[in-house]
Amino acid sequence: MNASKMNRKPSMGDVAEAVGVSKTTISRYLHGEYAYMSSETKAKIEQVIRELGYRPNRMAQGLKATVSHMVGVSIADVGNPFSSLLIKGMQEECRARDVQLLVCDANNRPELECANIESLLDAQVDGLIVNTVGNNDAWLADFHGRKNRKPVVMLDRIMTPPTYDSVSSDNAGAVRSMLDHLASRGFDHVVFVTRPGDGISTRTTRRIAFEEYVGAHSMDGDVLVYDSDAHDLADRIKELLDAHGAEKVCLFANNEESMRDVLEATSAQTRERIGICAFADEQWAKYSGFGITCLDQNPVLMGRTAARKLFSRVYDGAKNPCSVDEIPTRLCVFASTQI
Secondary structure, eight states: OOHHHHTSOOOHHHHHHHHTSOHHHHHHHHTTOOTTOOHHHHHHHHHHHHHHTOOOOHHHHHGGGSOOSEEEEEESOTTSHHHHHHHHHHHHHHHHTTOEEEEEEOTTOHHHHHHHHHHHHHTTOSOEEEEOOSSOHHHHHHHHTOTTOOOEEEESSOOSSOOSEEEEEOHHHHHHHHHHHHHHTTOSEEEEEESOOTTOHHHHHHHHHHHHHHHHSSOEEEEEEOOTTOSOHHHHHHHHHHHTTTSOEEEEESSHHHHHHHHHHSOHHHHHHSEEEEEOOHHHHHTSTTOOEEEEOOHHHHHHHHHHHHHHHHTSOOOSOOOEEEEOOEEEOOGGGOO
16 A cells, blocks of 8 residues: 555555456445355455455445435447437436436446446435336346346346336337338338347337238348348348348338448339338438338337336335336328338
């Protein structure tokens, strides 16, 4: 320990540095949370605490029992335009309640989502909103059983069965609404274009609803699953269009990212003779080329609803069982399905 550190009481940071772990790990140890801690790490922390004479600040720990008027959100991908509108909705509610919103980006990585949640807890947030990256249900379910966990609301992508209060779109109803519209426009074949959906509730729900609809109606359909880094999407779309050359075909993109990929993978000439639609924000879709028929999920309202549900638990004393709010989507028809 250097001279400056010798002139003051050892801190949690000093313990973490000496052990070679994060302050989050030390905090877990001090709160008796050993589930993700090896016996060797636990023993080393105990030893270093004794050697340094570290004594936790009980006054600071006592502050954990009071409200901080801060809530945290972990966003799957803050670079997604949909995500920015979710945050906008949350911020509106936070501002109305004089609550500070702390935002963390998980960059579509489950391990970062876990780290975000731990970091937000260390920041003494009163509750959490989680727009999960997917494939993280086991960790989130385990987190639900922790003694020190705070109220959580899942947003957009949710767990099934629901473990926490949740807010999502009416994904299945939206798919049916779009397919009803495409049927009314005389489309013979629809291709649902999506990135892999395993572990991501929105993609899975939409795909199942699509498959159920085409199975029960005269409309034919395919599901085209592609990786975000794949370079053969254009070829795969061309193969499908060639196979149905005599039919009226529409490409139905799962979200704005897939919509962008579809537009990049098709030529202007191709787009003139097929239909295109997507789950997308109306203002984005309306001014994309000739206007793309879309399902607007109203992400601002979704964010506001999630914040209100969290506040009811954290500040208003709600004790009712967890529930799922499904926000209706709005079908916005533009030129892309008017062929």
